[in-house]
Amino acid sequence: MSKNLVIVESPTKAKTITKILGDDFRVISSMGHIIDLPAKKLGVDVEDKFKPAYVVIPGRKKILAQLKKEAKGKENIYIATDPDREGEAIGWQIKEKVFKGKNVMRVSFHEITPHAIGEAFKHAREFDAQMIEAQVGRRVLDRIVGYFLSPLLWKKIARGLSAGRVQSIGLRLIVERERQIQKFTASEYWEITAELFKQKVSGESSFLAKLEKIDNQKAEIKRNEDAQEICRQLKDKEFKVLEIKKTEKKRYAPAPFITSTMQQEAFNKLRFNASKTMLVAQQLYEGIDIGEDNPVGLITYMRTDSPNVAAEAIQEVREHIGRSFGKDFVPEKPNVFKAKKSAQQAHEAIRPSYVSRSPESLKDFLNHDQMRLYELIYNRFLSSQMKPAEFLATSVDIQADKYLFVANGSHLLFEGFLAAYNKIQEEEEKEEQEEEKEKTKNVVPPLEKGEVLGLNTLVPSQHFTKPPARYSDSSLIKALEEEGIGRPSTYAPIIYTIILRDYVRRIKGYLNPSELGFKVNDMLVEYFPKIIDVKFTASIEEKLDEVEEGTLSRIAVLEEFYQPFKESLDFAQANIVKEVITTDQVCDKCGKPLIVKWGRRGKFLSCSGFPECKNSKSITSGVKCPTEGCGGELIERHSKRGFFYGCSNFPKCTFTSRNLPEDKEEEKEK
Ligand SMILES: [Zn+2]
Numbered sequence: 001m002s003k004n005l006v007i008v009e010s011p012t013k014a015k016t017i018t019k020i021l022g023d024d025f026r027v028i029s030s031m032g033h034i035i036d037l038p039a040k041k042l043g044v045d046v047e048d049k050f051k052p053a054y055v056v057i058p059g060r061k062k063i064l065a066q067l068k069k070e071a072k073g074k075e076n077i078y079i080a081t082d083p084d085r086e087g088e089a090i091g092w093q094i095k096e097k098v099f100k101g102k103n104v105m106r107v108s109f110h111e112i113t114p115h116a117i118g119e120a121f122k123h124a125r126e127f128d129a130q131m132i133e134a135q136v137g138r139r140v141l142d143r144i145v146g147y148f149l150s151p152l153l154w155k156k157i158a159r160g161l162s163a164g165r166v167q168s169i170g171l172r173l174i175v176e177r178e179r180q181i182q183k184f185t186a187s188e189y190w191e192i193t194a195e196l197f198k199q200k201v202s203g204e205s206s207f208l209a210k211l212e213k214i215d216n217q218k219a220e221i222k223r224n225e226d227a228q229e230i231c232r233q234l235k236d237k238e239f240k241v242l243e244i245k246k247t248e249k250k251r252y253a254p255a256p257f258i259t260s261t262m263q264q265e266a267f268n269k270l271r272f273n274a275s276k277t278m279l280v281a282q283q284l285y286e287g288i289d290i291g292e293d294n295p296v297g298l299i300t301y302m303r304t305d306s307p308n309v310a311a312e313a314i315q316e317v318r319e320h321i322g323r324s325f326g327k328d329f330v331p332e333k334p335n336v337f338k339a340k341k342s343a344q345q346a347h348e349a350i351r352p353s354y355v356s357r358s359p360e361s362l363k364d365f366l367n368h369d370q371m372r373l374y375e376l377i378y379n380r381f382l383s384s385q386m387k388p389a390e391f392l393a394t395s396v397d398i399q400a401d402k403y404l405f406v407a408n409g410s411h412l413l414f415e416g417f418l419a420a421y422n423k424i425q426e427e428e429e430k431e432e433q434e435e436e437k438e439k440t441k442n443v444v445p446p447l448e449k450g451e452v453l454g455l456n457t458l459v460p461s462q463h464f465t466k467p468p469a470r471y472s473d474s475s476l477i478k479a480l481e482e483e484g485i486g487r488p489s490t491y492a493p494i495i496y497t498i499i500l501r502d503y504v505r506r507i508k509g510y511l512n513p514s515e516l517g518f519k520v521n522d523m524l525v526e527y528f529p530k531i532i533d534v535k536f537t538a539s540i541e542e543k544l545d546e547v548e549e550g551t552l553s554r555i556a557v558l559e560e561f562y563q564p565f566k567e568s569l570d571f572a573q574a575n576i577v578k579e580v581i582t583t584d585q586v587c588d589k590c591g592k593p594l595i596v597k598w599g600r601r602g603k604f605l606s607c608s609g610f611p612e613c614k615n616s617k618s619i620t621s622g623v624k625c626p627t628e629g630c631g632g633e634l635i636e637r638h639s640k641r642g643f644f645y646g647c648s649n650f651p652k653c654t655f656t657s658r659n660l661p662e663d664k665e666e667e668k669e670k
């Protein structure tokens with residue numbers, strides 16, 4: 001019998017580690033959380049230093065008993081949960097509830113490889129009390145907010161609603177953006193592009209120049225007539241080269257992924273939403289069956305805000321780049337990337353565990369999604385240790401009377417890191433890169449100062465100013481990160497939760513607040529302005545980091561938060577009343593007006609005479625149910641699993657869809 005017991009949180013991880021540790025170790029999985037705050041009570045003593053009362057989660061008693069049994073006769077017990085705050089706290093709770101009084105050690109590692117696991121067991125340690133304090137602080141804060149806000153939402157809007165602390169900030173950003181879009185009015189403007197050619201050489205292809213200035217002022221053309229008039233004036237003018245500027249530009253390699261950048265790029269390049277990215281990354285981290293006895297961990301831990309890379313991995317990737325791309329692509333010294341102030345230095349960036357395992361070599365073992373994400377992580381890591389790309393940018397000023405045109409071209413001198421990173425098909429490129437591309441397409445021939453150019457055509461084009469774009473998973477995570485809200489473990493759950501509650505709907509990849517989302521947000525902003533203030537929330541997040549560093553006590557953070565919260569709460573509890581949303585429809589049973597209500601299954605019309613008259617009506621989308629012979633209409637509904645469309649003939653017809661049927665695009669996104 002093995003002398004050592006190792007506890008991890010997932011069965012796959014257990015299997016992957018078993019292979020590495022060998023027969024002396026018995027590795028078992030706790031199958032996720034065992035202990036948490038009670039589901040139906042506050043579980044926090046706000047009068048006594050916010051003491052949490054953790055309980056065994058109902059239904060988990062069996063696994064707890066099993067863990068106890070496994071521990072019998074073992075010399076050492078190691079807890080090897082994930083290497084972050086949450087993993088530390090889960091491990092600690094298992095130790096306290098299950099193995100009290102036993103010799104329990106903590107091991108943590110950022111990748112599941114023989115080397116990393118070996119090092120971790122060599123340096124088995126005590127639990128990190130500060131890290132646990134920070135996690136408990138976060139859990140208690142979130143519990144207090146959720147527990148007290150929900151009943152207020154029930155009172156004002158509808159039963160069953162809930163609101164979280166950081167999720168509400170995400171919702172607020174989305175709602176505020178939507179209001180900017182609603183207020184926006186587009187204004188028209190025109191651009192004029194000249195297609196020019198070099199007269200001295202025959203057969204030379206033409207190039208494009210854009211009108212930038214008129215009489216030394218920025219060209220601002222508002223109407224078609226003005227654009228036409230300018231073209232008319234320009235027709236017989238001489239186009240003469242005024243100045244040529246050539247600059248060499250470098251584009252530096254990006255840092256290897258951290259959680260936020262991986263989620264952003266996986267959305268931009270693969271159209272994965274944040275939750276999907278994390279799910280697939282976790283599979284790659286915990287281990288994939290690649291035709292060997294047991295699964296093999298392919299990437300480092302996916303929840304991190306540190307771009308650091310282990311020295312051995314840097315050495316390995318530099319050698320690999322030299323072999324695959326050539327010595328010219330390896331920088332003299334390894335590229336170093338700065339972490340954010342709050343980042344945990346001990347952590348590592350997300351990278352492949354073995355550079356030798358190319359995406360190509362794994363193609364028989366990874367499914368489509370795993371392959372695409374692995375490729376993205378792999379190529380990003382390679383490129384992060386490569387030389388910058390070099391461009392020669394050409395900008396030519398061309399004068400025609402009082403009009404100044406500018407032709408921009410860009411020529412790639414050295415591919416650098418782009419050799420590795422451009423391999424992946426980009427579905428949506430960053431604006432900057434888009435511009436760069438346009439310049440690259442415009443081939444400006446060699447020109448001389450004073451040279452007179454031929455004019456092929458003048459093309460006026462109509463444009464409109466654009467409203468700010470709705471957030472996507474990618475841009476919301478970027479905004480949350482810039483504002484200092486959220487941490488590697490929270491970006492994906494923030495988006496997931498507000499969608500699940502139907503406060504936000506993801507339509508063609510963009511986050512649209514629902515009517516309910518507007519209402520919930522407006523109530524929170526009205527009654528809890530400080531609690532859902534972006535700066536205040538960022539400062540609380542920062543203070544939780546300080547708790548982890550040991551420079552601040554958990555109680556101090558909780559008190560700082562609870563004081564303003566309690567004030568708002570008391571006021572809200574005394575003043576919030578039910579909101580009645582009237583309609584111009586009347587009840588067909590009693591003639592009283594119908595009002596809009598939210599129920600467990602979504603929005604519906606109810607008789608204002610309730611409870612005397614119990615008449616109610618669904619609100620249909622006006623779209624016919626696609627089930628043949630049904631004749632019903634689709635209705636907005638939501639369930640525990642989030643928003644969907646159901647049929648008005650339910651339960652006779654059980655058609656459901658996440659989207660209206662015409663919306664084929666969306667189907668793919670699931
Ligand atoms: Zn009625």
Ligand SMILES: [Zn+2]
Nearest residue numbers: 625630647653
């Ligand atoms: Zn139907």
